[in-house]
Amino acid sequence: MILKFSFRNIWRQRSRAIAVLATISLGISALMIYHGFNAGIMNQYRENTIRARFGHGQVNTKGYRDQIWDKPWSKWFELSSTFVQELKARPEVEFVFPRIAFYALLNNGEKTLSGAGEGVDGKSESKFFTTLNVIDGKMLSNEEDGILLGKGLAAALGLKIGDRVTVLANTHAGSLNAVDVYVTGIFFAGMKSFDDTFFRIQLPKAQELLDTHQVESMALGLRKLEDWPKVESWINNSREFEATPFNVLDKVYYQNSVDFLQAQFNFMFLVIVIIVILGIFNTVSTIILERKGEIGNLRANGDSYKEVLGLLLTESVILGLMGATLGLLISYICNVTLLAHGIEMPPGPGITRQFTTFVELQASFIPVCYLIGLLSSLFGTVMAARKVLKMPITELLKG
């Protein structure tokens, strides 16, 4: 009966009930869509970071990344080690990509520029690293003498697909060595420092250049992102090796972006919640003022302050739940209609390339939406009802 009473009371002033519902549902849908938008960007950043360059993480010998080594190759390792074989055999691990990073000079016969090189297993990496935006040619694959380089670097050297270039570097013994390669692809990651300096050649070519049979690190491609903690723990428990996740490897681009977006979301979250509470307060204040006579009647017939507040809060709970449900529905409908083709985004911080992001509504955020709908409705009602409920019964009965 009390529920029926509360439910009917909500609809007694239809326009006001719609105003409250609209306030809650628009607030909730804004929150849900904004949260989904952030999740979309974060997931895209994460996928870019993983699939463009770093994989899910990297394996090095223990302590290698902690300091600058006078002779870094002394901390490099053989691919034939038992650890590497066991790592490859783990069910969570889909790919192991051995790598060597080095600094080198690139010469096109006319000019020489410095660059940051990486020796990679082109064939296997081309299967996993799918989001490195190759704008000309193709990813490094089977080409033994191929080189994939950034747009800025290629432009500075005036290189195009098929052009030859000499890569010069010091061997670990300190002598100068060189290998000749030809351009198979040019990428545009959108990060200027990366596009202007970075290049990749095949791992055997890099090992020939540096006169080594060892590798510096291994990038890992897992079957599922969620498996990382398990694999990381297994690696860190070994005596010789340690693992570093992609978000640490790419702190500047990925983690800082995620932290920035999260801080922005928290602020907007607060603003939206305050707007919803004030909206509810405004409408409910009017509703309660118009129901003074009814409240007086309840008080006259023995209801305490808390009991009348309880009745009003029952109504606000129903409104909060209905508003949140409606808001979630609106956000879903918007996502499959207006936002279905994604949102064209300008380049993010540190990036020069535009991108399209999609709103990825998160089921895990639904309980938060209900909680916000409920609490803002309750809080707005308490604020609005406080003053009226404290009025003397005789004043209330005057209406």
Next chain:
Amino acid sequence: MTFLYEVKNLDFNYQLEGVQFQALKKVNLKVSAGDVMTFAGPSGSGKSTLLNLMGLMEETSNDMIFYNGKCMGSMGDGDKNNIRRFDIGFIFQSFHLFPVLTTYENIEFFLIRQGVDEKRRKELVQESMEVLGISELQNKRPTQLSGGQRQRVAIARALAKRPKVIIADEPTASLDQKNGEAVVDHLFGINKKFGTTIIVASHDPMVLRHSPKIISLKDGEIQKESL
């Protein structure tokens, strides 16, 4: 002998926009269980104030009103709420029915608040509707009823609580002569049938004609009591 109400030398002041008004002066009154009494007088005479005080609706800390031998000034909010919930039925000039509830539900509402079980509620609601002759209106909402019908629903609602006393403030003021007479008949009929004490505040001559005991007030003072 314990009276249902005993008012001793009651003074009561209002504070209105910083100015103090004396609404009641040295009022003395005794009401026994089963009495029917009407406070009469022009607007501003203090009759509604006295009624509100006896209905425990007006905040007062004075110790000049006693309900069932208990001093109202010393009662806590919980005690007052309980007395209003179980012992007093209210009838107001503007009915104060819940517009979203049907006649049946309006009458049932305060029984739910009393914690009466469903079976007993049904009996009480049906009996009250029969007494007031409104059984056929049980599924109608207040907006579908005339003024007289609404007031009869309000009386049925007060009666269903089976209160010791029914307090009615200007119960006929919003009604025409015919409906007003019907309401008064019902109200005083309840006293005869159930022995409920009835206290009315009214300046309607028709009510006064039917009332067995009239307390006339003027400027907050009792002018005369007539039987």
